[in-house]
Amino acid sequence: MLTLYGSTTSPFVRRLRIWLANTEHEFVNLQIFEGPDRAKLAQENPTLKIPMIKQDGQVIYDSRVIFRFLNEQYQREQLSWQQENFLTLIDSANDSFVELLMLQRSGMDGDKDALFLRLQRERVDTILDHLNTLVEQGEFDQWHYPAICLYCLIDWVEFRQLHDLTGLDALKEFRTRHRDRIEVTSTDPRS
Ligand SMILES: N[C@@H](CCC(=O)N[C@@H](CS)C(=O)NCC(=O)O)C(=O)O
Structure with a gap:
């Protein structure tokens, strides 16, 4: 079991x-x-x-x-080294967003110029831009594990209102494309 x-x-x-x-x-x-x-x-x-x-x-x-x-x-899918890198990008952004949320909940996100905050924000900005380009290039066209991870990141960022996705149209379209999947709706953090 x-x-x-x-x-x-x-x-x-x-x-x-x-x-x-x-x-x-x-x-x-x-x-x-x-x-x-x-x-x-x-x-x-x-x-x-x-x-x-x-x-x-x-x-x-x-x-x-x-x-x-x-x-x-x-034995469901084999990840290429490039897809391993995609997972690292998604995980790194996810980790930084978790840190930022924890800081916010601890009331410690006041000083926008603080080194820690600046580094996390720079990381998530850079990674989201890059992921947006990868989606445009078709790297997430299939519903494989990296695509599932990307979906969960983007949807969680929207749910927690952690980032303004303005300009990241490919990421927004990617989310819209998959939002009605049964396994997606049945795991929606809002319900
Ligand atoms: N590298 C870990 C990260 C997991 C992670 O950060 N989980 C969060 C929930 S989203 C957590 O358990 N946070 C508890 C904490 O930071 O104290 C993984 O991929 O499983």
Whole structure:
């Protein structure tokens, strides 16, 4: 039995929920920031981050490693080195957005010129521009794992109102193209 631990809002978790839409698994929604769920997570996964999976007593964490682990079992798709780079771009932007959101929630996002904030903003601007070009070039035309990850990033950025996507028309069109997929609507963080 495969169990995926996560939350309904995390873009890192959602990518796996979408990829596993037609694969039998159990989804466990955790409240990771406090209480018994956090203590439970700490016992199994000292990174204290989600997603995490458990299969036959084996625990795997980090979405990238989880994807490798599951893809090795199901032999579903082979990523090129270029697509590995696409995943790194998506993950890096996602990480920076998570940091920015945490800073905002901690009331520490006041000084717009602070080095930490400037570096994260520069990173997300640069990566989103680049991803927009890659979408224009057709690199995300298929609904493969990197495309699922891109969708989850863009949709989460919109959901959390973390970035103005004005001018990033290919990214906006990419999101519109996939928003009615059943596995997308059934994992919508808004519902
Ligand atoms: N590299 C990790 C990143 C996962 C991650 O950052 N997850 C967020 C939720 S979106 C989290 O658990 N954050 C908890 C924290 O930072 O304390 C992965 O790909 O799984």
